[in-house]
């Protein structure tokens with residue numbers, strides 16, 4: 011979008027709560043970059059930071075931009091208490107770990123997780139991811155069509171995490187129910203009855219996991235749960251069941267919908283830009299560039315939140331103490347100051363890997379190596395087995411589920427020809 015086109019738009023005409031804007035935020039981001047790099051959402055009072063350098067500075071400044079949101083006004087609502095009280099009475103109330111902590115407390119959790127989510131672990135899992143991708147394609151290839159989100163993008167990362175949690179493949183529906191339910195209260199406003207229904211599902215998950223923790227303490231296997239229950243940093247106590255419950259919650263909520271969104275948006279991008287699909291088919295070594303560019307272009311996490319611990323000035327705007335700030339990775343990834351022609355999808359872009367789709371600094375995504383491998387292997391297998399992929403019918407409008415922070419596609423029905 012050129013300067014004149016941007017200047018013809020008005021900030022008041024957009025809302026980040028509008029599902030159309032959430033689905034295609036690019037025109038709004040362009041306007042904010044040019045006219046209002048720190049935007050106060052009139053509907054919520056939250057401050058949205060949009061430029062690449064500002065987002066990076068906020069993410070690195072954990073003293074003034076805290077991940078502990080409990081102290082922020084409105085974050086501890088009555089409805090939230092009902093949910094917590096239900097968990098506390100019959101399970102494990104949430105404690106603050108990892109994503110909801112600041113240094114130095116954050117380091118206790120992060121050191122243990124970094125040990126578990128390392129490159130060797132991902133290398134060991136890669137042949138399994140490949141087998142899984144083939145199996146999923148086997149299920150629909152002879153039909154010549156499929157609903158890509160539910161038949162490929164969802165089960166691929168879903169089965170990988172579910173197996174790591176000790177579920178077997180037939181329990182994927184149970185895992186999906188848990189993952190959907192623990193994410194829902196943060197995604198959509200809910201009444202008391204709906205919240206209690208979600209709390210019941212989380213209780214079911216907590217009791218399953220507690221039995222798993224006990225079992226893996228006694229009989230460790232080669233899986234994530236075994237590594238975490240038995241991990242202990244030097245001079246520190248092992249993780250308590252409360253802490254383990256919370257970490258599992260974060261791994262499921264952080265690792266599932268994000269990767270589904272990355273895989274589905276990735277294919278949709280290739281369908282929208284057939285020249286890029288042709289390039290990738292002609293030169294499969296471009297797969298890494300495709301993966302990074304699609305994470306940049308349709309970032310699965312458009313933004314996450316911080317709380318200011320004091321008054322802070324960002325790009326000329328003073329954000330008062332105790333404000334909720336949305337760090338907008340999605341906007342930073344379209345900043346023309348960092349990415350030339352940011353609204354062009356170009357799998358040969360030389361700095362696509364500088365995107366902040368996984369954040370940066372202290373809370374840099376723990377699962378990024380796994381997620382990248384799932385995307386790469388998933389698409390390598392997919393493109394080796396089907397060709398002439400096209401939309402089987404028009405996508406719903408807008409194509410994404412409404413969400414202020416995430417970027418999940420509703421569906422992606424495709425038709426294709428079988429290669430192998």
Ligand code: HEM
Nearest residue numbers: 108109264265268269272310367368369373375376377381
């Ligand atoms: C394409 C897929 C993914 C995307 C786009 C993504 C994105 C992100 C982002 C933006 C953050 C930074 C949070 C912040 O700044 O506060 C983050 C953190 C995190 N991610 Fe991911 N993620 C993905 C996959 C995964 C996977 C597969 C897992 C694990 C199975 C995972 C687990 C986590 C955890 C636990 C954190 C918190 C880290 C901390 O606070 O130290 N993510 N992720």
